[in-house]
Amino acid sequence: MEVLFGTVKELVELAESQNKPISEIMIEQEVLLTKRSREEIIAQMENNLNVMEDAVEKGLQGVHSTSGLTGGDAVLLQNYIATGKSLSGDLILDAVSKAVATNEVNAAMGLICATPTAGAAGIVPGTLFAVKNKLNPTREQMVNYLFTTGAFGFVVANNASISGAAGGCQAETGSAASMAAAAIVEMAGGTPQQSAEAFSIVMKNMLGLVCDPVAGLVEVPCVKRNAMGAAKALVGADMALAGVVSRIPTDEVILAMHRIGQTMPSALRETAKGGLAATPTGKALEAQIFGREKVGSGSTN
């Protein structure tokens, strides 16, 4: 299949040689591969942006999952920001709160947009709607933010994995936070290469993160991993914009993530058998939520 880019190196070279943002290269490749019109593609991404915005707003009003494990933290964070006492900074905490809001809606079986997965759906919109208040982007720039995250995610999905069952949480929230960092850089006026550096810096700090959901639910620790993923994305973007570079090239960081995922034991890849899921409290919560129902045949009807 004919593609414009299969690696981050090719993506950055294309963007820099043609003097185009990464989001534009992603749109051009989408036109090429799917044979759909540019307008249709942009309209679909606008729809995804609207879904993300609605989810953030819903989460900020306060939602709770049926298990009772998650919910309400986005509201706590907004209330805390309003006191003016935040130590890490209002923008970071706003991003954290909006990431949490999205994942709380997801855990409550609400409508979200996977970025790149549902379990990691908070980081991209959380950072976007927080950075929005500082950079005042147009709606078009916000849509482009999503195309830029998609371009990096496309490389990860095809060269490594975006599935927690295959590669652990590093493949999900790790990918999401790295993708978001790259898009923040573009929105803030950084170069395509700086986007790649931001991606690498964040991904290097997500390597090895396991997928160990308590009771198999996308709640504990998923919601808080989205919170921290959003914070790391912002710090990584700032580091790249300051001129910090990664010693290991982005494509090699992605391959390292892939290899780490392949060697990760199955207990730590979304089976709810290891890590936090296997702690005494994790087990007790599982028993409390599912009772005896979870064990044995799941015959229904």
Added chain:
Amino acid sequence: MKYRSVFEIIGPVMIGPSSSHTAGAARIGRVARKLYGRQPKWAKIYLYGSFAETYKGHGTDVAIIGGLLDYDTFDERIKTAFEDAEKLGMTFEFIPEEEEMEHPNTARIVIGDEKDEMELVGISIGGGTMEVTELNGFPLRLSGHYPALLVVHEDRSGVIASVSNAIAAQQMNIAHMEVDRKAKGEMALMVIEVDQVIDDTLIQELEALPHVTQVSTLAD
């Protein structure tokens, strides 16, 4: 290349909580429904790997049933799929399996009614993207990326030519095609992915061809 669209990365728009275990599962169920071509009366769903371990927490079960009811990933009715299936008179059973499959998120769906039954194996590869790896015992690789025709036929000389001629006559281009058979001279399956939308007249034409038993389609 496993992923080819940006909307497999930023998307799908879906009911939570898991893209692989909820949205991908719904898509596997929906592809089974589309290939079966009508509402099945009963369903037996065998789950493997992470699907088997965590399906209740992720709503994998309601999502697959929702898919069998033809619900899309963003359809709020996924939440009430069990009740909806009951109202339609579809019975179902989930069987978690111990066996290790090649992919951690694998489902084997057997559906049927009084007339016939169909068996499909689907894998959810992440971010809501799925692939069909087996249909009625035939190994295949169907991504759902392109509109596809699945033609069950007798293994006779000339059948492939007559099918591809009928497709060519509609000015359609074949993107990918594979043929497999149970044994020499027995039942065979053609999987044909095309670039254009498949219309009903083509399906009727194909069904009328000699030695063609059944034609199913899958839209993009």
